[in-house]
Amino acid sequence: MHPLFRGVPAELVNKFIAQASPHGYPKGRIIFMQEDEAERFYLLVSGWVKLFRETLDGEEAVIDVVDGGHLLGESVIFENDTYHCGAEVVEDAALVSMPLSLLKEAVETSTVMAKNLFTAMSRAKRLQTKELEHRTIQNAPQRIGCFLLRLIPKNTEKNIVLHLPYDKTLMAARLGMKPETFSRALNRLRDETGIRIRGASVEIDDVKMLSDYSCSACSSAYPCEE
């Protein structure tokens, strides 16, 4: 049960189920564009989706890359407007789409539902604020380090082996840098913090060394809530 529906009467949940369209989307598929009229919102069940904004001359800003459990397009509610970002599948994804009109109706009917959506939107806002901070204060290697730290499962301390969740070119864009810069910055991070890199897997022996290096340029210390 997704947090959005937690505690919501079965009757209301069934209304969503009745109007839900599940979809399997392959890598590369565009779910919606920034200019599209927003009529549905999406629940990402599995896979990865890139949220981006794009200028006429093809320059792209990656706003976020999200995985299972995330909502897409829900924040347009009551704006009657277009989506804030485009959304593109970057790893084969399963999604369920539902009408925004139903979501609107539901939050006006059910206080639990409203509360759940507020909670989701607050959290998204907080994370985005943090992102803006990172882009402003952290340099390239620190942003990578911070990203890696957030990949570490809770309560893990020793012999950490991470697998980068998507390709390095996308990670670069996600962190607001070019692929070449990413490559070099990752090397610098390795030299500075003693992490080991083999392709897409990263081994971290000394989390403190990594967090000291990355979190020194951040307003919140490791472990970050999120």
Added chain:
Amino acid sequence: MHPLFRGVPAELVNKFIAQASPHGYPKGRIIFMQEDEAERFYLLVSGWVKLFRETLDGEEAVIDVVDGGHLLGESVIFENDTYHCGAEVVEDAALVSMPLSLLKEAVETSTVMAKNLFTAMSRAKRLQTKELEHRTIQNAPQRIGCFLLRLIPKNTEKNIVLHLPYDKTLMAARLGMKPETFSRALNRLRDETGIRIRGASVEIDDVKMLSDYSCSACSSAYPCEE
């Protein structure tokens, strides 16, 4: 009547009024810090307030600088957490603070109130997403140009004279650059777009020239909704 209370029954509005504390805050006063437990939210009536996040070693990221009509701290609702940013008065301000607990109660009681808060939060989220794009794609002079364009009153085309709303050092931080960079970037913007600058006032004869220059590196064209 602030949009948050638009269409809300007088009875409920009176509850807020009963618990509202109006305050005059001088320039330099901290309204709240990022680490503070969020118990109240604020309605900024007049003046300007800087929202920022700060690292231990004094490095600061300005998230936004807002003026009359903006809500502060409202997005912590249902997180039971600390504020997302610190807030500091940068031009003498009048604020009204109200308990977050009352806001929580109100959005659970009144669907109109919930709807109004959703609208405000969506809008804030959209603007922040845009900000992230700007910082990623636009260079320093373009960010300044974009900022100036957003200062132009609606439906104004000719003989525009703007007054910079707060000092240049703060504008620099607001746009994610250093004061020296701001100064030089503003000169470059002048040379490129034919605007004229005298202290804190800026004259724009040719809006198109300015928007061509600034909006070429943006996903939305002038005039931006916001």
Added chain:
DNA sequence: CGAGGGTTTGAAGTGCATCAAATAGTGTGG
């Protein structure tokens, strides 16, 4: 007038981007 902050300018440095090319990795068809 003089102090102090905001602003500008100059000179030099740093970090990231760009362009170009090499290398590694992956999936294809033979």
Added chain:
DNA sequence: CCACACTATTTGATGCACTTCAAACCCTCG
């Protein structure tokens, strides 16, 4: 299983944008 095509990643050389440090200037306000 190999050779090929194609993409992702890395590396090198160079350029540009922004920062840093230092000093001058300017403006306001007591």
